[in-house]
Amino acid sequence: MLGRCAARALGALRGLREGAPPARSPGPSRRLLSSEKVSEKDHSLPKPCWSKDMRLLFDQFMKKCEDGSWIHLPSYEEIATQRSQDFPTFIHAYFPTASELINQEKLSQGRLFTRSFEDGLGFEYVMFYNDAEKRIVCVFQGGPHLQGMPGFFHGGAIATMIDATVGMNAIVSGGIVMTANLNINFKRPIPLCSVVLINSQLDKIEGRKLLVSCNVQSVDEKILYTEATSLFVKLNPEKECDVKELVLNSAPPA
Numbered sequence: 001m002l003g004r005c006a007a008r009a010l011g012a013l014r015g016l017r018e019g020a021p022p023a024r025s026p027g028p029s030r031r032l033l034s035s036e037k038v039s040e041k042d043h044s045l046p047k048p049c050w051s052k053d054m055r056l057l058f059d060q061f062m063k064k065c066e067d068g069s070w071i072h073l074p075s076y077e078e079i080a081t082q083r084s085q086d087f088p089t090f091i092h093a094y095f096p097t098a099s100e101l102i103n104q105e106k107l108s109q110g111r112l113f114t115r116s117f118e119d120g121l122g123f124e125y126v127m128f129y130n131d132a133e134k135r136i137v138c139v140f141q142g143g144p145h146l147q148g149m150p151g152f153f154h155g156g157a158i159a160t161m162i163d164a165t166v167g168m169n170a171i172v173s174g175g176i177v178m179t180a181n182l183n184i185n186f187k188r189p190i191p192l193c194s195v196v197l198i199n200s201q202l203d204k205i206e207g208r209k210l211l212v213s214c215n216v217q218s219v220d221e222k223i224l225y226t227e228a229t230s231l232f233v234k235l236n237p238e239k240e241c242d243v244k245e246l247v248l249n250s251a252p253p254a
């Protein structure tokens with residue numbers, strides 16, 4: 001049985017994408033621009049650009065999902081709740097001072113950074129969650145536009161995927177969190193366009209703080225490329241209940 005946070009985060013991930021209507025149609029505070037083209041594609045499913053290693057690992061983990069011990073996490077270009085009319089309310093509740101600085105039009109163009117590249121050129125990845133072990137494994141295939149030193153991934157690209165993986169682990173365990181601290185040891189350079197496994201583990205929850213660690217390994221687990229520890233902090237707990245209800249429970253329009 002999934003915990004409340006995990007169930008809600010998974011609901012938010014799947015939410016509006018499975019045929020369910022949005023909480024309310026976009027109102028004056030959240031009009032879609034004509035230039036907006038949001039793909040509804042679940043990017044965590046096999047694509048022609050995925051390598052043999054990536055497909056093999058995807059199949060292996062999907063097999064592990066059959067008994068329910070692992071869960072495949074879908075992934076879209078924007079989080080489901082971002083389209084809700086209530087999203088600006090959500091932003092304001094959590095970031096009362098910063099919300100004035102956010103341009104609503106630009107917000108409506110927001111895309112998840114890791115899903116904003118053309119297929120195969122940037123971040124191709126799929127995550128699997130094990131609730132009993134509080135683990136998330138990310139199978140990551142980086143594309144040629146993530147180059148740093150010629151022939152290798154840019155450290156910032158690796159940091160991004162680590163943040164996304166440990167961040168997802170913290171979200172499913174803690175709800176709405178932000179990265180407070182991320183420490184990375186780059187031990188070996190990662191060859192460009194290779195597939196790696198990012199193994200993350202929730203180590204501890206101390207009040208609002210969640211500590212998550214991870215390593216990045218080659219698919220045969222023989223090379224340890226990177227190790228990281230992170231601290232996530234749950235946001236604004238006093239306001240969490242009502243805002244979470246508002247944003248995450250997508251009630252159909254009356």
Ligand SMILES: CCCCC/C=C\C/C=C\CCCCCCCC(=O)SCCNC(=O)CCNC(=O)[C@H](O)C(C)(C)COP(=O)(O)OP(=O)(O)OC[C@H]1O[C@@H](n2cnc3c(N)ncnc32)[C@H](O)[C@@H]1OP(=O)(O)O
Nearest residue numbers: 009012013079081163164167168171178179180181233236
């Ligand atoms: C909307 C619905 C969501 C559903 C999601 C569903 C799907 C998601 C799909 C995709 C998501 C992909 C995942 C991506 C993850 C990426 C995450 C990020 O990159 S976040 C961006 C980078 N981070 C930031 O910008 C954060 C900036 N910092 C802050 O906003 C604040 O500092 C804070 C982290 C929020 C903490 O501030 P706050 O006032 O709330 O807390 P305190 O300062 O009082 O601290 C609390 C506690 O923590 C300790 N702390 C804080 N910071 C640090 C630190 N850097 N190092 C060590 N300790 C720290 C502090 O000492 C306090 O401790 P204690 O209570 O013991 O005193």
